Amino acid sequence: EVHLVESGGGLVKPGGSLRLSCVASGFTFSDYTMNWVRQTPGRGLEWVSSISLSSVYIYYADSVKGRFTISRDNANNAVYLQMHSLRADDSAVYYCAKAAPSTDHFDYWGQGTLVSVSS
Amino acid sequence: SDVLTQPPSVSVAPGQTAGITCAGNNIGSSSVHWYQQKAGQAPVLVVYDDSDRPSGIPERFSGSNSGNTATLLINRVEAGDEADYYCQVWYTATDVVFGGGTKLTVL
Numbered sequence: 001e002v003h004l005v006e007s008g009g010g011l012v013k014p015g016g017s018l019r020l021s022c023v024a025s026g027f028t029f030s031d032y033t034m035n036w037v038r039q040t041p042g043r044g045l046e047w048v049s050s051i052s053l054s055s056v057y058i059y060y061a062d063s064v065k066g067r068f069t070i071s072r073d074n075a076n077n078a079v080y081l082q083m084h085s086l087r088a089d090d091s092a093v094y095y096c097a098k099a100a101p102s103t104d105h106f107d108y109w110g111q112g113t114l115v116s117v118s119s
Numbered sequence: 120s121d122v123l124t125q126p127p128s129v130s131v132a133p134g135q136t137a138g139i140t141c142a143g144n145n146i147g148s149s150s151v152h153w154y155q156q157k158a159g160q161a162p163v164l165v166v167y168d169d170s171d172r173p174s175g176i177p178e179r180f181s182g183s184n185s186g187n188t189a190t191l192l193i194n195r196v197e198a199g200d201e202a203d204y205y206c207q208v209w210y211t212a213t214d215v216v217f218g219g220g221t222k223l224t225v226l
Contacts, residue, residue: 045154045162045205047215059212095161104209105152107173109161 002026002108004096009113012086016117020081022096022110030054030074033099035106036081038092038115046092050099051079064090086117123206123218130224131196139221141189141206149208151189153182156220157202165204166191193223201225 008020020036036048049060049070058070069082079096093114097106124142131137141151151169154162164173166182169189179194193200206218 044219045207045217047217050212050215057212061213100164100167102168104150105164105167105207106154106162107164107167109163111161 002098004098004108004110006094006096006110006113009094009115011116011118013119014087014117016086017082017084018086018115020083020094020096020113020115022079022081024077024079024096024098027098029077032101033057033103034072034079035097035099036070036079037095037097037106037109038090039095039112040092043092048094049081050103083115086115088117091115091117121208121210121214121216123208123216125204125206125218125221127219128222128224130226131193132226133196133198135196137193137196137200137223139191139193139204139206139223141191141218142187143189143208143216144187146187146189146208147185149184149210151182151184152207153180153191154205154207155200155202156205162205196223196225198225 003025006022033052035050039045051070067085072079093112095112096110098108100107153166155165156162165180169184170182181192183190203220205220
């Protein structure tokens with residue numbers, strides 16, 4: 001059974017940094033693209049970033065480009081999201097999501113970790 | 120980026136059929152995927168590639184996509200189907216779009 005467990009969320013001041021982690025199990029982690037998707041009551045679901053199998057292809061939403069960095073550790077079945085220069089509108093529940101083999105949708109999601117950016 | 124428009128809410132009586140639409144410019148030329156999100160839980164994929172179901176998803180869930188509208192149909196609606204439903208399209212590697220979500224209420 002596939003499991004994705006996020007951690008690292010919390011309360012941070014504007015301009016601060018935070019690192020999210022997601023540990024995966026139940027599938028061959030190194031065979032799949034991984035993603036971060038966030039959700040807010042006001043903006044709904046928003047794709048944030050994706051990283052391919054061997055980290056060759058990395059993509060970001062325009063809203064986070066230059067501030068967030070995605071990475072993965074296939075030896076430890078983990079994907080990370082380093083977030084810098086955080087703003088109030090980065091406040092959201094951040095989900096780790098496994099891409100389906102076709103990579104154009106998300107077949108498994110973690111339970112999410114809450115990030116709150118406030119002074 | 121492209122916009123996907125869903126009705127904010129849909130209500131249906133138990134046992135009836137619920138239809139949730141996702142409107143987008145020429146969406147019929149793209150693959151549409153649907154997620155169910157129950158209160159306090161993570162999204163769950165219920166339909167992918169317009170009309171395919173992941174294993175474990177009841178046959179009551181189906182989808183279609185043509186022209187400017189994709190539709191998720193839920194037959195014989197049950198109380199447990201009450202949730203938010205989101206459509207999603209992958210246009211490019213940096214243009215992954217979700218609809219605004221539809222709250223399904225089972226009367």
